[in-house]
Amino acid sequence: MSRKSTRRDVLQRLGATGITVTSVGLAGCSSSANSNSGGSNGEESTKTETTEASDGGNGGPVETDTVGMTEELGFDPKSIQVPVGTTVTFENTSSIGHSVTAYEDKIPDGATYFATGGFDSEQAAKDGYPEKGNLEAGESYEHTFETKGTYEYYCIPHELNGMVGTIEVV
Ligand SMILES: [Cu+2]
Numbered sequence: 001m002s003r004k005s006t007r008r009d010v011l012q013r014l015g016a017t018g019i020t021v022t023s024v025g026l027a028g029c030s031s032s033a034n035s036n037s038g039g040s041n042g043e044e045s046t047k048t049e050t051t052e053a054s055d056g057g058n059g060g061p062v063e064t065d066t067v068g069m070t071e072e073l074g075f076d077p078k079s080i081q082v083p084v085g086t087t088v089t090f091e092n093t094s095s096i097g098h099s100v101t102a103y104e105d106k107i108p109d110g111a112t113y114f115a116t117g118g119f120d121s122e123q124a125a126k127d128g129y130p131e132k133g134n135l136e137a138g139e140s141y142e143h144t145f146e147t148k149g150t151y152e153y154y155c156i157p158h159e160l161n162g163m164v165g166t167i168e169v170v
Contacts, residue, residue, distance in 0.1 A: 061168050068093040069100075069135065073158040075165035084169050087144040090116075090135070097134045098163070099156040100141050101125045108149025108169075115153075116141045129156045145169040 061081035068076040071094040082088060090100045101115045104122035117133025119125035125133055133156070135141055145151070148169050155163035 061166065065089060066091065067165065069098040069155065069163075070094050071096070073155070073161040073163045075155070075163065078164070079166040079168075081168040081170060082145060084148050085144065085146060086169070087142050088167065090141045090143075092135045092137055092139050095137045097130065097136055098158065099125070099129060099133050099135060100143075100153055101129075101133070101156050102151060102153045106150075106152035108147050108151070111145075111147040111149065111151065114143040126156060 061079040062077040063081050064077065065080075065082055065086050065088050067080060067088065067090045069090060069092045070076050075090075076093075080088070092098050099116045101119075101122065102113055104113060107113065113120050113122070115122070115125040115133060116135050117125060117128055119128060119133060145167065151167040151169065153165055153167070
């Protein structure tokens with residue numbers, strides 16, 4: 001999917017991710033990444049890439065070890081990247097129950113299966129839910145990722161609402 005970004009879009013998205021954007025026309029900011037005060041089209045691709053790297057909702061993964069589970073039925077950020085050996089914390093920041101359940105066929109070869117409730121297979125996790133494996137409001141779940149590769153996981157009650165996530169272990 002190709003995505004066109006105008007300069008204004010980029011600035012708006014930067015603002016939305018909480019990064020302070022100072023006026024690009026300001027003198028004395030030559031060390032800033034946005035020091036180019038002209039409307040150079042040549043730099044747009046670079047800027048778009050940088051923006052995506054800090055915004056998991058729009059492309060690349062976010063480098064963080066904490067994932068929220070939201071009222072809007074999603075994992076936030078939806079896509080993260082962590083170094084191998086990282087313990088990732090999933091926090092239910094909403095008022096409703098969720099699960100963190102790995103797709104058994106979408107984790108790296110040799111990786112340990114993970115799911116809230118401590119199940120060792122996806123089928124067991126599905127069968128056991130919601131008596132076991134439901135993460136109540138305010139509860140957290142942790143898993144340590146010891147094998148490099150890409151992991152995909154979902155929330156059992158909200159998979160059909162698009163509540164899925166990806167973890168890249170590098
Ligand atoms: Cu959910």
